[in-house]
Amino acid sequence: MKTKGQKLLTITLVTCVVAGLTANSFAKLSHEQKSLSGIETMVVSVSCSEEAAKETGLKKEDIRKDIATRLEQAGIKIIPEYMYGPPRLHIRIKAYKLPRQETFIYNLEIHFDQKVALPRNPETKITATTWEITWLAHAHKARFVEKIRVNLRIMVKEFIRDYRKANPKADKLAEVSDANTVSLTTQKEPSKQPARPAVAEHKYIASKNSKVFHKPDCRWVKRISAKNLVGYNSREESIQAGKRPCKTCKP
Ligand SMILES: [Zn+2]
Numbered sequence: 001m002k003t004k005g006q007k008l009l010t011i012t013l014v015t016c017v018v019a020g021l022t023a024n025s026f027a028k029l030s031h032e033q034k035s036l037s038g039i040e041t042m043v044v045s046v047s048c049s050e051e052a053a054k055e056t057g058l059k060k061e062d063i064r065k066d067i068a069t070r071l072e073q074a075g076i077k078i079i080p081e082y083m084y085g086p087p088r089l090h091i092r093i094k095a096y097k098l099p100r101q102e103t104f105i106y107n108l109e110i111h112f113d114q115k116v117a118l119p120r121n122p123e124t125k126i127t128a129t130t131w132e133i134t135w136l137a138h139a140h141k142a143r144f145v146e147k148i149r150v151n152l153r154i155m156v157k158e159f160i161r162d163y164r165k166a167n168p169k170a171d172k173l174a175e176v177s178d179a180n181t182v183s184l185t186t187q188k189e190p191s192k193q194p195a196r197p198a199v200a201e202h203k204y205i206a207s208k209n210s211k212v213f214h215k216p217d218c219r220w221v222k223r224i225s226a227k228n229l230v231g232y233n234s235r236e237e238s239i240q241a242g243k244r245p246c247k248t249c250k251p
Contacts, residue, residue, distance in 0.1 A: 202231025218249035
């Protein structure tokens with residue numbers, strides 16, 4: 001049984017295909033890049049109707065793993081789905097088979113949901129989509145899974161790009177080795193890693209590449225490469241240097 005909404009969507013999609021508008025294009029619907037700032041972990045989930053998954057041979061878990069791996073490679077920590085709750089990156093796959101054909105028209109959506117507060121009433125916390133991207137295209141049944149995987153990778157790349165712009169510190173994450181983290185916690189021991197005296201000697205810490213300052217024990221500080229560390233002795237000094245307080249450690 002299809003709902004009225006689904007029928008309408010099918011008609012719209014078919015119209016688009018007929019009109020030749022599906023030249024594999026994506027559109028960012030809302031890309032509030034700043035809303036990704038300070039996000040450290042997220043859940044990745046995939047939805048697709050059973051019917052479409054069955055017809056196309058799509059395996060939701062494969063798609064989810066693929067996306068999660070890419071995000072992890074970009075330094076984003078993925079938490080298991082059983083700990084469900086925002087923030088969440090959700091991939092929604094809608095596919096409709098064209099009548100009497102082996103072709104599917106499909107719509108891919110990636111949206112990022114998180115808890116937000118209403119400015120007029122900050123007590124009210126709701127889950128909202130603050131970043132969203134969509135892709136409309138079509139594919140032959142035999143190539144469907146392969147094509148949407150490629151499309152989704154491109155879409156996720158857009159997300160990672162925005163995530164990195166919003167979290168310049170995370171940009172350096174790939175460079176931060178385990179050894180570097182160890183040198184932070186065992187500073188007294190001689191180490192070949194660059195020293196992190198800024199962390200030990202200052203009340204407030206920032207990265208050269210970021211506008212945010214932290215308390216030395218903030219988890220974000222561990223992610224700053226030694227060469228980019230800068231220290232301040234007072235909040236005023238940090239603010240005068242053009243930095244603002246971190247939302248995680250609230251210095
Ligand atoms: Zn912090």
